[in-house]
Amino acid sequence: MSRIARHRSRRRAVLTGTALLTAAFLLPVPAHAEAVTDYTITVDTGARGPAIDDTMYGVFFEDINRAADGGLYAELVQNRSFEYSTADHASYTPLTSWSVSGAAEAVDDAGRLHERNRTYLSLGAGSSVTNAGYNTGIRVEQGKRYDFSVWARAQAGTALTVTLKDAAGTLADSRKVAVRGGWAQYKATFTASRTSNRGRLTVATSADTALDMVSLFPRETYRNQPNGLRKDLAEKIAALKPGFLRFPGGCLVNTGSMEDYSEASGWQRKRAYQWKDTVGPVEERATNANFWGYNQSYGLGYYEYFRFAEDIGAMPLPVVPALVTGCGQNRAVDDEALLQRHIQDTLDLIEFANGPRTSTWGGLRAEMGHPKPFGLTHIAVGNEENLPHEFFARFQRFRAAIEAEHPEITVISNSGPDDAGTVFDTAWRLNREGGVDMVDEHYYNSPQWFLQNNDRYDSYDRQGPKVFLGEYASQGNAWKNALAEAAYMTGLERNADVVKLASYAPLLANEDYVQWRPDMIWFNNRASWGSANYEVQKLFMNNVGDRVVPSRASGTPDVSGPLTGAVGLSTWATSAAYDDVRVTSADGATLLSDDFSAGADRWRHVGGGNWTVQDGRYVQTDEAAENTLVTAGDPEWRDYDLRVTAEKRSGKEGFLIAFGVKDTGNYYWWNLGGWNNTQSAVEQAVDGGKSTLITKPGSIETGREYDIEVKVRGRQVTLYLDGEEWGSFTDDKPAEPFRQVVTEDARTGDLLLKVVNAQPSEARTSVDLGSARVSSRAPVTTLAAGPDEVNTETDTPVTPVTSTFRGVAPTFEYTFPPHSVTFMKIDRR
Incomplete structure (x- = not known):
């Protein structure tokens, strides 16, 4: 049994009955398009294709586009610990997102709250500071509760007054906090009296006070957990029913310094993401310069990632740096002691996830609130390295150390940042020769590329390393992009014996802080919405099936001529x-x-x-x-x-x-x-x-x-x-617009016919199921839209629609709409 197959306890999501395909996509289109192309689909219902693991489709989270702070992490205060710096962004200061009335100064001295929480605010008597939050401000909803906390140091008897307002006035009754002396945490609760997207949180003091970790959280986080996740975003991710959660990156993993925190290195500036920085009490965690040009607080850290994966039923899949930088930096770190330290950090990570509470790092996990192990089975080393020889030499050191102590862990390598080329070919050769279990591939290409390369994995060696498609997207959030990705996903499923894991990327984007497009889920401080790509991913991820049923379809005539221009x-x-x-x-x-x-x-x-x-x-x-x-x-x-x-x-x-x-x-x-x-x-x-x-x-x-x-x-x-x-x-490979795959529910034997018609004409299709005995009624979900349609906060033209088809037979005809994805559940008697 493969290591991935051990996760089969997760509930299958194949659609059944009239509830089938509740995630269809249909923008109304003419009932009879002018152009019609004829196809045939032949299904070999007596044959067995490859099994599909429960972990086939997952999600990849990276803190890009403000995906964490100001996004999935529910904290409403921006720059809560006054750690913003020019190392994060040229315009940043410790008071970015704060306005001051009176006397205030950011201080970095021995009086700090914690060695890794370097800067605090010295606020003069009678002064106040106000935080602007993210996007247009702090979002509160009438009747909802919000938990305020602050770490403060002042003479006993000092009073803090905390208010929540917008330009129109008070949003909640003010709160008084009595400071009693040295550093301590103080808490209060607000109940919003009205809804606003433009709230401002103000802290005023009656005497000289030191402030740090000024925080405001909605009481209603995902699963109501403290230091939790923004509910609507977490629920949209959970609704995908992902088989795995890859984190924390991406380019965050292997960019910046690999060194320890020190006075000489500037402590928390431009340090590569390392898991030990992100666990323990929140006030003792560092902040860091984010590769994507802002600050990251690490309030959302490894413990929270593991907990979220568990909450949504996903396999946790962390990525650790291999001491070869990527994402354009292209530098191999040559320091044996540092390499050994990172290898040990990775072993400690496994102990944090899986170790008993009597162990050092398992004990920290238990102390943070999770005595039971998280059940880590996979770990990826490195991300998109452009120096394949240097990377692989270090990867082998990591793998040997991990397998020596934890042979149950699958260690994943990668093939660089592209779908082809010298780096890709060299990396794959090294991975094959080294007997690697799984290789992480990444690529972002045009819709045409995805339509041209449905057969990419048909020719991969069935005895070689398996594929983890950790990042892919078709460079846009229009329906034509999602449609091309859907066509490509039929090829991923057909090759489920090779492609064991796949995740669209990136996952989240705050519409006011975008460094990268496309993205699956978009949001601001008041709302979130799924892109057309999200709807495709949700449809496939909720309706995987247990096994591929071999099928074939006729092709579209190639009308391409010579290259002109x-x-x-x-x-x-x-x-x-x-x-x-x-x-x-x-x-x-x-x-x-x-x-x-x-x-x-x-x-x-x-x-x-x-x-x-x-x-x-x-x-x-x-x-x-x-x-x-x-x-x-x-x-x-x-x-x-x-x-x-x-x-x-x-x-x-x-x-x-x-x-x-x-x-x-x-x-x-x-x-x-x-x-x-x-x-x-x-x-x-x-x-x-x-x-x-x-x-x-x-x-x-x-x-x-x-x-x-x-x-x-x-x-x-x-x-x-x-x-x-x-x-x-x-360039003579046709961009085939008509693609299909058929999967089977092992429990019921039902067939799930998945068809993508990515052309402007209807696809009139004869479907041959051989001698299979089938019910004449089949639930159908079809998604169709104009190719340039895009989902927004106020308009979602790519929206699920379901129907029932009553003409199923061993051989039947069905016309698939233009620019459409159609899932049909066929009940085998």
């Missing part, structure tokens, strides 16, 4: 100069020849930046501008050679040479010296979403002239750098 030049955070652009047809005819001696009138400026002709070259001078695309030529050009000379003048990256340019959202470009000048790649943009077709390590030198050539023949492209072939590709 104009040409272009661009830069990204770089200044570069271009010259001698020449485009010739396959028969040698000149289509474009421009040495810029007469200006640049033939070029159309469609991106940003500052383009001028200087000394007979076309120069982009704005180093801050991203995607400065200029284009020339005919969108119908085909079978041509593009030649250009280029020189990097300054900046972070290299050159972007575009070809096959149809418009601003549809083109290819050769990205030379991208990703902070660490690698080069060919990227394809389709409706604005990009996918990587080739990637290789490489950088571009400043001040050196490069000869660049792109040869287009049919759908094959060959690229040359300084006369040497750099690479080639053939």
Whole structure:
């Protein structure tokens, strides 16, 4: 039995009866579309496909887009411990989000509350401080209770007055707190007299007072737990019924310093996420600079992650750093003592999760309120490292130490940040040769890529490492993105013997603090809503099935022709100069020849930046501008050679040479010296979403002239750098819009037919179930919407709708709507 299969005790979520598919997606569409495409689906009901583990689909939480503080973590006060710093963000100070009336000073001295809680506020007699919360302010609801707490130090007899107001007046009766001397925690409770999204919390003092950890929590957290989670967000995650919870990242895991806290290192500034920083009493936990450009409090820490996973019935899956930085930093830490310390920290983490209460770290878990072990079975080491050899050498050290003491733990490796390329290939070779149990893959690509690559895992070695698809998304929250992801998920299920775990990413986004798109669940301080992608994930995750039933479908005729398009030049955070652009047809005819001696009138400026002709070259001078695309030529050009000379003048990256340019959202470009000048790649943009077709390590030198050539023949492209072939590709894989998978409920034998029709025409389909005996009535959930529809706080066009189909038979016809996902539960007698 696989280690994952041990989690089969979690309740199956296959839909039954009339309650089937309560998570459908249907925006009203015409009953009879003008265009119809005919398909067949043949189901081999007598055959057995791969088993699907209960942990197949899960969620990945990373503190990005204010997902923790100001998000899932229910604390309503921002910068509650006065620890914000310029190390977090250039604009931050210890008083960010606070306003002062009177005398107040942030202090970092020996009188602090705790060694890791460095800064506190010295508030003068008769003075006050007011906190603005997140988004528009502190959200309170009429009749709800809110728990205030503060750590304070003052002479006995000092009185604190705590108020909750907005611009219209009082939101709750004020509270008096009597301070009795040295550092101690004081508490009070508010009951909101009215609802407001713009509340402000004020603390005033009658005498000189030191304040720290000023906190306001809703009494009603998820499961009413103290130091708890925001109820609506946690409930939306729980509604997915995830099989696992991956945490805490992501780029948070392996960026920043791996060192211990110390005076020399500045204590809590720019330190990689390490689990021991996040447990114990909340007032003794550190804060830290978040990789995504803000501060993270660690009020939501490892204990809370484990507890949340348990509450929602998910397998906990923590990720620890391997001492190789990622996410563009690309540095291997060479320090044997530090490596040993991190390995021991990982062993201590396992003890914290699983150890008896008599052990050191199991005792801390029990002291925090959870005597029973959490039952950790999987742990991931590292995240998206771009140095595969350096990473794998350290990974092997972690794995050996873990397996020596805990052979029951599955140790997960990874394959870097992309779906293909030199890093990916090298990492997978090392993982295979090293006999790794499971490899974490990550990729973010265009909807077209997901439609083209449904068969990605069909050819993976069934005897090799299993796949954990830890991060994936199609670069948008429109219905077309979710539709492409749904089509791809049918391929994940079909390959459930290889793909053992899969999680969309990222999970959460506060609409006022966004560093990354797309995201599954969106929120502000008053509301939350599921994206179209959330609805797809919920549908699949609530209706997995126990086993795949082999099936096949006819395909859509491929109508693609040769690769056509104009040409272009661009830069990204770089200044570069271009010259001698020449485009010739396959028969040698000149289509474009421009040495810029007469200006640049033939070029159309469609991106940003500052383009001028200087000394007979076309120069982009704005180093801050991203995607400065200029284009020339005919969108119908085909079978041509593009030649250009280029020189990097300054900046972070290299050159972007575009070809096959149809418009601003549809083109290819050769990205030379991208990703902070660490690698080069060919990227394809389709409706604005990009996918990587080739990637290789490489950088571009400043001040050196490069000869660049792109040869287009049919759908094959060959690229040359300084006369040497750099690479080639053939873009001839169809973006199949019609995909299906069938799964079975092992208990009842019922079939779940899942069909994605990602095209603007109806799919009139003949379904052949062979000799299976079936009920004629089947609950159906269909989701369909315009491809550009997006769910928002006030409008959710992607919404579940259910119906009943009464024409099921061993062979029957069904017409699937345009742009739709349809789940049909077929009752086998």
